[in-house]
Amino acid sequence: MIGRSTPLAVIVWVAVGLASAPVAAHSLKLFVTVDGMVVSGHGFFVGGGRPQGVVVKIRDADGRDLHDGRTDANGAFAWTAPAPAAYTVLLDTGDGHFTRAEVTADRFVGATSASTPAPVAAAPASGPEVAKPGAVARGPDAIVSAAEIEAAVDRALARRLQPLVEAQERSEARLRFADIMGGIGMIVGLAGLGAWGMARRREREGPRA
Amino acid sequence: MAHIPDGVLSLPVLIGGGALAAAGIGLGLRAIDERDVPKTAILAALFFVGSLFSVPIGPSSIHLLLGGTMGLVLGVATFPAVFVGLLLQATMFGFGGISTLGVDTVNMALPGVVLGVLARPLLGRVSTAGRVAIGAGVGALAVAGTAGGMALALALSSPDYVPSLGVVVATQVPLAAIEAVVTGVLVAHLARVKPEVLGLTAFEPAPLPVVVPAAESIEVAS
Known part of the structure; x- marks a missing residue:
């Protein structure tokens, strides 16, 4: 819902981050x-x-x-x-x-x-x-x-x-592309779950007040 | 840097942080309506990825926090976004700790939320240059707030940490500069491309009553 380019920017960011040499969790x-x-x-x-x-x-x-x-x-x-x-x-x-x-x-x-x-x-x-x-x-x-x-x-x-x-x-401790993508996928799933819950609640409450 | 691992903080600090975070998350979740879900998720993902990559700078290594950006765009909903990002980082990468989730969430979200709520009304009154300046200020101050929160959590846990707290704050200075640039640019960009996420459009309330009843009347008809 932000700029249309934002998801693309995230992907580019991840790719650039993974391409540059010492990418690792900071611990x-x-x-x-x-x-x-x-x-x-x-x-x-x-x-x-x-x-x-x-x-x-x-x-x-x-x-x-x-x-x-x-x-x-x-x-x-x-x-x-x-x-x-x-x-x-x-x-x-x-x-x-x-x-x-x-x-x-x-x-x-x-x-x-x-x-x-x-x-x-x-x-x-x-x-x-x-x-x-x-x-x-x-x-x-x-x-x-x-x-x-x-x-x-x-x-x-x-x-x-x-x-x-x-x-x-x-x-x-290295960050793996698949793991990061998994995390992003999890967030998308959570958002979907949230939206679904809200939609159900509205349906149950009947026509919009 | 801002991810405090398990075993550092004392129990009262952990409990206090957990309670504050729970309150923030509760408020945030109540504030989210359908239209806010996608942008909350996108910023949560941005935070999850952005604060994962650290760059060695000088004696320490730093990563983005994006607290100011999230505070400006999401307001109170920053709490759940940060919490989800941190939870995933902790469970998937052992980044930070599980017991410190509450404290870390408060440290990273609270400064952004406070600054965002304060600065948002100002954005509508200034030019692009002013928006860059406000964004930069919010970005830098949010980092300072996070560093301050961390220092406070450490100092409250054990007086042994007090001497080294200067280091904690000093290492955040380059990060504050970077965040200032990132937040300034992002805010100016959003104000131009998608002003409604910053609450900038004058006619914002209008689209909702027009669009939604139309969609529902179709539903009833079918």
């Missing part, structure tokens, strides 16, 4: 990795930009604040956990953007076996193993390996998968 996301006992990660705005110098809070399962820091220039943070447990990382820019991520206890599994047994294993390893001929050279390696390999694989995997996970999050 804050948080990416968290666990490496050893260190919980680190960064926040990012979908569509570009990192939240710099914003509040990072880490809470345990009981809701106690364990850490209260700020992100660096890359929107990143790092924190060393006291023990493997479930934690919640909260990122709050203070201007209405807020996001959270959960870190489960099992993400520390590779880490504990790496950090605790490694020094323990090193000490007794040199003792009994050295006595056995043939095992001298390989001894420490052989004992440490199982735990260390697991931790190393964990770390390598996390490093390799990080860009993939980020890309997935970004694509999840």
Whole structure:
């Protein structure tokens, strides 16, 4: 009912918007990795930009604040956990953007076996193993390996998968043409529903007063 | 920017915003008659799409709000239009939050409604340049009102937010400039092409009594 060109303008707008490169819902996301006992990660705005110098809070399962820091220039943070447990990382820019991520206890599994047994294993390893001929050279390696390999694989995997996970999050938040059109269709449908309801009401009320 | 997500605001603020929004939506729905349905839907769609796309500018990223445009054209019906747009954005794109729908609706609709109702009578008395100026003023002030509403909602929820509220308001300055241009141009265009949506035609009441009885007499005859 506005200018006849308005619906056309909407479509052109959508098309132009989708054609220009970084089109995405404007929201804050948080990416968290666990490496050893260190919980680190960064926040990012979908569509570009990192939240710099914003509040990072880490809470345990009981809701106690364990850490209260700020992100660096890359929107990143790092924190060393006291023990493997479930934690919640909260990122709050203070201007209405807020996001959270959960870190489960099992993400520390590779880490504990790496950090605790490694020094323990090193000490007794040199003792009994050295006595056995043939095992001298390989001894420490052989004992440490199982735990260390697991931790190393964990770390390598996390490093390799990080860009993939980020890309997935970004694509999840991308606006899709079909979704937008679906939304517009929904509004048209609502308008139709409203008009129908009004028409019925008028019919029931009989001839126009 | 103006979409506050879940988990930020305190419960009293959420409830207060919800109650205000419900009242606004109720008033808006009662104000809509058959002739208003299409334009309300078109502006709801425009708002849904326009406030979906954000452009990174400087340290933040902004998107259109169109509160001033909607307020001038729709009046109180801006509330349901904004609510529908926000509801779809939240459910389809995770944009903003469900619990904050009320607060967000009030923040985006109320400034436009107030300014629109105040500015509409002035549009008929001025030239095209004046209409551009009024549209621009309404567009910019509606953004300022939305930023103010957001800042208020955040400040009422937690005093921790107070120090960073300057940032909230500052990031809206470029948006206010853009909205001023968009609203100014749109108002001038509408005044020329479709003056009745702005309540500008002198003979506006005339077409209705003439057209509608004619249509109904055909209905009765058949």
